[in-house]
Amino acid sequence: MTDFIDLFHYSFFQNALMAALLTSLIAGIVGAYIVARRSVFISGGITHASFGGIGLAYYLGWPPFLGAAAFAILSALGIEWGTQRMKIREDSSIAILWSLGMAIGIIAVFMTPGYTPNLMGFLFGDILTVNPADLIILAIWSLILLAGVIVFYRPVLYTAFDSEFAQVSGLPVKFIRYMTAITVAISIVLAIKVMGIILVLSLFTIPQATANLFYKDLRDIMWLSVLVAVGGSILGLVTAYFLDIPSGASIIFTLTLIYAITKCIKTILLFKS
Amino acid sequence: MSQAILKLENIEAGYERQRVLHNVNLDVFANDFIGVIGPNGGGKTTLLKVMLGLLSPFSGKVTFLDPKTVIGYLPQVNSIDKQFPINVLDVILSGLGKRRKWWHPLPTSILKKAYALMELSGLSGMHNKAIGELSGGQMQRVFLCRAIINDPQLLILDEPNTFVDKNFEEDLYQILSELNERMAIVLVSHDIGTISSFVKTIACVNGNLHYHPANKITNEMLKSYNCPVEIISHGTIPHRVLKNHNNHD
Ligand SMILES: Nc1ncnc2c1ncn2[C@@H]1O[C@H](COP(=O)(O)OP(=O)(O)OP(=O)(O)O)[C@@H](O)[C@H]1O
Ligand SMILES: [Mg+2]
Numbered sequence: 001m002t003d004f005i006d007l008f009h010y011s012f013f014q015n016a017l018m019a020a021l022l023t024s025l026i027a028g029i030v031g032a033y034i035v036a037r038r039s040v041f042i043s044g045g046i047t048h049a050s051f052g053g054i055g056l057a058y059y060l061g062w063p064p065f066l067g068a069a070a071f072a073i074l075s076a077l078g079i080e081w082g083t084q085r086m087k088i089r090e091d092s093s094i095a096i097l098w099s100l101g102m103a104i105g106i107i108a109v110f111m112t113p114g115y116t117p118n119l120m121g122f123l124f125g126d127i128l129t130v131n132p133a134d135l136i137i138l139a140i141w142s143l144i145l146l147a148g149v150i151v152f153y154r155p156v157l158y159t160a161f162d163s164e165f166a167q168v169s170g171l172p173v174k175f176i177r178y179m180t181a182i183t184v185a186i187s188i189v190l191a192i193k194v195m196g197i198i199l200v201l202s203l204f205t206i207p208q209a210t211a212n213l214f215y216k217d218l219r220d221i222m223w224l225s226v227l228v229a230v231g232g233s234i235l236g237l238v239t240a241y242f243l244d245i246p247s248g249a250s251i252i253f254t255l256t257l258i259y260a261i262t263k264c265i266k267t268i269l270l271f272k273s
Numbered sequence: 274m275s276q277a278i279l280k281l282e283n284i285e286a287g288y289e290r291q292r293v294l295h296n297v298n299l300d301v302f303a304n305d306f307i308g309v310i311g312p313n314g315g316g317k318t319t320l321l322k323v324m325l326g327l328l329s330p331f332s333g334k335v336t337f338l339d340p341k342t343v344i345g346y347l348p349q350v351n352s353i354d355k356q357f358p359i360n361v362l363d364v365i366l367s368g369l370g371k372r373r374k375w376w377h378p379l380p381t382s383i384l385k386k387a388y389a390l391m392e393l394s395g396l397s398g399m400h401n402k403a404i405g406e407l408s409g410g411q412m413q414r415v416f417l418c419r420a421i422i423n424d425p426q427l428l429i430l431d432e433p434n435t436f437v438d439k440n441f442e443e444d445l446y447q448i449l450s451e452l453n454e455r456m457a458i459v460l461v462s463h464d465i466g467t468i469s470s471f472v473k474t475i476a477c478v479n480g481n482l483h484y485h486p487a488n489k490i491t492n493e494m495l496k497s498y499n500c501p502v503e504i505i506s507h508g509t510i511p512h513r514v515l516k517n518h519n520n521h522d
Pocket of ligand 1: 288289291293311312313314315316317318319320349
């Protein structure tokens, strides 16, 4: 028990905790939108395409997250543009950008002389190396996102639900689509620090599946997803520390466990009534 | 005669691979109630999309007398994601478009209006239901509320009677007749026998458009318009029975 309390005194753990909290907030909100729009696959494409940016940034000696953000935003816009204007099948343009991004990343890493330090961190997340600068960026983005949700919830909801009707009713549908695509891209890239490219989507989908067991309204799914994500990631983080296992994987296990238990309880309750 | 609130002139329209509408001309006046009929794939929905600005024509002109014309739209049931997490009230409020400042709380007057519309269309008490929990007919009613909540000057309806039971269909046409005193209505339907007693004029769309400035139609007329649809009729709604038939669509 004293171990447990001591843990919260370490600054590296406090940072990790803050990062998990903020990332969960971002992923809870954005993930609810992604799941509602059925664009989980798009988000997978964006996530993996960002690896190209990370590799390229390494090769050029730039901050890797700048490269990731650039690739993520460009591929989000590329998918949106490719399907809207060029009438490419959406799943095809996603698959192309997904694999192209990974390929660019692999080639760049291969060509970078010497040892590429944090590659595993980018793939699987490295929450224990979060520094105060990361936290400030996460906090700023959380605030922007919260403000955005409060102000633009309705037009974004209407556009996601029925974009043709939204256009007829006078909403700037194209602008909204591109803005939300960019928002999703930035949110995913920021979450990569905690969860890593391979694991990040879980934080954007599993809490939402849990919330969806109880609610059928986006607003409700958003706040409950945030709660579940926060709870799951803190629990996962503590478990990771004590069992000495990677935090990203531990968080996924916790989230899945929460989902499974909730689903069971709900089924039993339904069965009884 | 007053000026048309919407003018379509020499419209050629369609999709990349296919020209659907040829040389279409149509004037919509402020108190019109136009019934649009035609076979499946004839281009009715395409025509509506051109009117709504959702599809730019290859050539021709779409002119609104007042560029700020408020349009209400009820789409043909198809593209909407029925699993989408949105409730009935939000769907209806989405009809307000950009009229409101989004960050302001909803004024009670607007909420009252939404509830009144729900009552009018038999949806009382359903405001909190998810759209996916509704029956097809209930969903159509929600979309009707969404189409009219903004007091449009032009109401465009693409087969609003799909899934709707005969009881509500009667109410629906009654509601539309009343709305028609305040707005122009363009209504697509396959149920010609029924709509011909409610609409004022008829447009047959089958690649091109034949406008018939009265609501009396006969099968012979449709043939001469090259509009291969048959007049069908059933139910208790007043109608002109010309031919019975029951396996349309
Ligand atoms: N998005 C689209 N892309 C390509 N072709 C389309 C598209 N929508 C419709 N079409 C084609 O255009 C033609 C006209 O379609 P439209 O939907 O306007 O017909 P409709 O008269 O509304 O038919 P229905 O009675 O079945 O609703 C059809 O041949 C259809 O295949
Ligand atoms: Mg149609």
